[in-house]
Amino acid sequence: MSFIDNLIANVIRADIRSLGAYAVPDASGFIKLDAMENPYELPDDLRAELGRRLADAVLNRYPLGAYATLKEKVRGTLGVPEGYDVLLGNGSDELIQIIATTVASQERRAAILAPVPAFVMYARSAQFAGLDFVGVKLNHDFSLDMEAMLAAIALHQPAVVFLAYPNNPTGNLFAVEDIETILQAVGEKGIVVVDEAYQPFARASFMDRLAEFENLVVMRTVSKLGLAGIRLGYMAAAPQLLAEFEKVRPPYNVNVLTQVAAEFVLEHVDVLDAQAERINAERELLSAELAALPGVEVFPSKANFISLRVPDAAAVCEKLLCGKVLIKNLSKMHGMLANCIRVTVSTPEENSAFLQGLRAALRPDA
Numbered sequence: 450m451s452f453i454d455n456l457i458a459n460v461i462r463a464d465i466r467s468l469g470a471y472a473v474p475d476a477s478g479f480i481k482l483d484a485m486e487n488p489y490e491l492p493d494d495l496r497a498e499l500g501r502r503l504a505d506a507v508l509n510r511y512p513l514g515a516y517a518t519l520k521e522k523v524r525g526t527l528g529v530p531e532g533y534d535v536l537l538g539n540g541s542d543e544l545i546q547i548i549a550t551t552v553a554s555q556e557r558r559a560a561i562l563a564p565v566p567a568f569v570m571y572a573r574s575a576q577f578a579g580l581d582f583v584g585v586k587l588n589h590d591f592s593l594d595m596e597a598m599l600a601a602i603a604l605h606q607p608a609v610v611f612l613a614y615p616n617n618p619t620g621n622l623f624a625v626e627d628i629e630t631i632l633q634a635v636g637e638k639g640i641v642v643v644d645e646a647y648q649p650f651a652r653a654s655f656m657d658r659l660a661e662f663e664n665l666v667v668m669r670t671v672s673k674l675g676l677a678g679i680r681l682g683y684m685a686a687a688p689q690l691l692a693e694f695e696k697v698r699p700p701y702n703v704n705v706l707t708q709v710a711a712e713f714v715l716e717h718v719d720v721l722d723a724q725a726e727r728i729n730a731e732r733e734l735l736s737a738e739l740a741a742l743p744g745v746e747v748f749p750s751k752a753n754f755i756s757l758r759v760p761d762a763a764a765v766c767e768k769l770l771c772g773k774v775l776i777k778n779l780s781k782m783h784g785m786l787a788n789c790i791r792v793t794v795s796t797p798e799e800n801s802a803f804l805q806g807l808r809a810a811l812r813p814d815a
């Protein structure tokens with residue numbers, strides 16, 4: 450073995466060595482429908498004004514670590530209740546990592562629990578932090594299997610339960626009563642993170658329930674709202690709890706350009722909200738068109754993506770790829786998702802291109 454191979458064998462954790470990196474395909478020249486991005490950009494006048502604001506950003510200094518102005522804008526525009534602060538992250542991916550790094554169990558190896566299939570970063574962040582990950586299978590209709598959830602909570606006493614609301618990759622909202630039951634069952638032994646990444650589309654939230662549940666953390670991102678490029682996530686929770694997570698947050702994790710851009714765009718959040726409305730309307734149209742295709746099972750979605758089952762997901766993805774349309778094959782993610790694909794809802798033109806490509810891929814002679 451070479452020096453570098455030996456070095457890696459000596460110092461890199463075995464579980465990391467055997468892991469693949471989070472794959473992000475090169476999408477240049479493709480219709481990109483694999484990452485739940487908002488296809489719309491800001492109108493020209495706002496872009497011009499944003500350019501002026503960014504030109505004034507103070508790049509030679511570190512950001513002001515308290516992020517007071519940005520936090521105030523987030524709290525004021527995005528519905529954080531009075532008396533609750535937010536913690537900002539470089540995307541909610543970083544917040545998930547901060548949560549995983551901060552928790553422990555006083556009695557046993559701590560566990561993070563989530564219904565599966567779930568957003569992949571829950572399990573990865575648990576692993577990186579040296580915690581167990583407990584995945585509890587969803588019911589066949591993708592609702593929470595409450596009997597299994599409660600049994601797993603009693604057995605593993607997870608330090609954290611992640612519930613994506615709506616869930617990625619299934620797109621559905623879990624029942625409010627089920628989430629309430631989980632918050633109560635976990636009690637003071639664990640934190641329940643309601644991950645509302647797709648809240649701009651679902652328009653359902655636990656944000657106004659924070660006072661009722663002291664173990665509730667509501668996590669969100671501006672990524673799906675139309676600002677994936679700036680990388681900004683936030684979470685709201687009881688101030689004492691946030692203060693603990695704050696100790697783990699890297700001091701300048703949100704950069705000055707993100708700060709300036711977010712402060713500006715949040716002054717015009719109505720523009721992004723209107724885009725989300727358009728996407729919701731498109732989701733309903735696209736779902737109906739997909740449901741009419743022979744051999745296709747469409748799962749109801751409250752997010753800006755649709756998951757569906759097709760006769761042969763690998764062949765469909767391959768054919769769409771040849772037509773320069775990039776979607777996500779979910780088949781390998783979980784046994785429940787065999788032959789499932791996920792597509793981001795986009796502009797009418799891009800949705801049509803996807804539909805056309807899918808129809809062609811599904812033809813028996815294709």
Ligand SMILES: Cc1ncc(COP(=O)(O)O)c(C=O)c1O
Nearest residue numbers: 540541542568613617646670672
């Ligand atoms: C449920 C869920 N949470 C969090 C994220 C991460 O979002 P961010 O772009 O803020 O890191 C995603 C991204 O797809 C997601 O689906």
